[in-house]
Amino acid sequence: MDTVKKYELCEEYIRYGARVTTAKLVSAITNTKAVMMYRSIHGTGSETGRDPQKWANYLSKPYVYGPMQKFLLCYWKLAGEAMLDDLDHEVVLSAYKMYAGIYLNDEQKIGLTVAWSAARAIAQKEPGADLKFCPDCGRVYMHGKRALKVCPLCLKAKEAFKNAKNGLSAGAL
């Protein structure tokens, strides 16, 4: 990657909400430059803190599980099988843009740093970043501690359907 491209990638990652650590890793520019870039874009310093190390634990948090699944749908669409063995920072960014656009009005969204970390975890086949295909909708999903039989979105849909049916029969009594 040439220098101009590196800077552009770093800048885009920062604009879309990645922390300095992530932007620096994907673009391979120096820490000082990344920090300066972050400040000039956001006017403040970057958040600190580590990315989750144990995906199995992290994914079981409900506020991550649903949004993560939505991101993976976009990522899978763009990267296909390559998501299992190749981490392409530009593809991850494109997938994130798609995700942020499609789910614009969702209250709960994951940040680009989390999305990128998940993509990395999948490519590196880290424990807890196991992918499965949903037998109902055919989409890919990442499962953590709870080995789900269908993807979290289909699971939610099934629950909603069940609740609606129960509500109907309760109303009939």
Ligand SMILES: [Zn+2]
């Ligand atoms: Zn599904």
